Amino acid sequence: MFMLLKRVLIGQPLKSTALGEQKLTKTKALAILSSDALSSIAYGPEQILIVLMTIGAAAFWYSVPIAVGILVLLTALVLSYRQVIFAYPHGGGAYVVSKENLGVNAGLLAGGALLVDYILTVAVSISAGTDAITSAFPSLHPYNVPIACLLVILITVLNLRGLTESASILAYPVYLFVLIMFITIGAGLYRIMSGQVPADLHAPIGTPVAGLTLFLLLKAFASGSSALTGVEAISNAIPNFKNPAPKNASKTLAAMGILLALLFSGIVCLAYYYGIAPKGEETVVSQIASATFGRGGMYFAIQGITAMILVLAANTGYSAFPLLAVNLAKDKYIARMFTVRGDRLGYSNGIVFLAAASILLIIVFKGQTEHLIPLYAVGVFIPFTLAQTGMLVKWIREKPEGWRVKLxxxxxxxLISFTVMMMFFITKFPQVWPALIFLPAIVLVFHKIHKHYEAVGDQLRITTCEPAARVQGNVFVIPVAGITHVVENTLNYAKSLKPDQIIAVYVAFDKETEKQFEEKWKQWQPDIRLVTIYSQYRSIIQPLTKFIDTVEHKAKELNYGVTVLIPQFIPKKRWHNALHNQSSLLIRAFLLYRRDLIVTTVPYHLKK
Incomplete structure (x- = not known):
């Protein structure tokens, strides 16, 4: 049943030879890797206005110069990451750049921050998409969290189906969103220039505002910079592009930068001229669409497409997180399971882990986008800063042709990335302070994992590890619960291996049962030694392990090995397992970590 459901949802497995077919064209890559950055125009401008609103509507005109500053930052980031793409064509982005040029800890800090950022990408995008839905249908507002969790599950299934399939589906809503936003911006600008928008809706640019401080302006700038999250995703996902991958990735990055700049500028201008103020249960984009087209079909189309792009923007995280996890796993800093490709040739373990972590965040933060965005933004500006600093070190050290311009x-x-990062820490410290705890903790965990893998490798390597111990003989210990075909099957297996001694162990809970079992055993298996143990506290594990300790002690004196053979019957149907006490699994769990003991399960399959 499970496999049937898996095939319906995920599709049939793909051959490894089909991996080349899973590469992205520029058109599909722009949709799948830029959806996060492009969708951020739905909440980036709003974050600026939320900060300025604390002073009053007269301060809204400052959103225009703040937007100009954000566009300067966007230009610097696009140019910087374009150089990262050509310098590191195998992907990895900030993690690889920082590790190679600034040291392991800097690389792990960048990698850890990006992993967290991609989890937040999914949580923020899905939460913002849910906000767009509930803005159009206010009656759904109490169900934000369940709706968001359901959307995460849907997009996870989509990504498990494979890269090109998800990209093919995503391309249409992304480009439809870009088109409908340009139509909205164009229609809004026409209304403004034709005098249909009253001039008294907004304060003129340059209007003095009492109480406005530099601190507040910096806070608004930092909040608006959340629109730039996702810019780095293309540099992390270069291996997903068709050849020539670096050239195609560079062109895709440039196209994303241009589209983001135009859309962000347009939304900020419309919000300013319309005099729009943020509302708790209606987004700025919703208010712009309502003011431009009224609450008709076009409005609901805009809200629907905006909700769709915000939800699908999570796909940037699904595209970049698994690839970054692969780089970290190859370097032995996270579990190797992240390097395994699934049935559809995607890194399904990374996809599933990302989904689970995102759902947890949505539940913890109750799907409130404004509480997630500060952590989201600071998580990406740390890698921004480290990546650019790493490239500085690279150019100074290598001095290639044209290095001064690149430098x-x-x-x-x-400089700009570091400034914005510090703005976040200074102006939003109450919201972003957890980053100062969990990022170092993540780096520490990375080192612990790496140390474990190094230790395992050192112990398993033939040339360095201790030689395997040679034993002179074997003793088999078989815990038995009765005289059954299961026990008979295990005894026959033990006899076929011809050990030096076979000991059957029976734990009895009363003296009468103990005596009866000994008599039956003598008649059934007279050639197999039986040891019965009376357990007055009805425990099986404690007396059994104590007996095995005694056997091990004597076996060491003779240089014998000790093997515990555990009889276990396997029901025909899996749900039947719930009807049995699974004592064999419990015994195995207790004995498995004994240093000099071999534990083997001998299955007996039931037929009905």
């Missing part, structure tokens, strides 16, 4: 570009990018 200047990355220096500007590093």
């Amino acid at each position: 200047t570009i990355n220096a500007v990018g590093a």
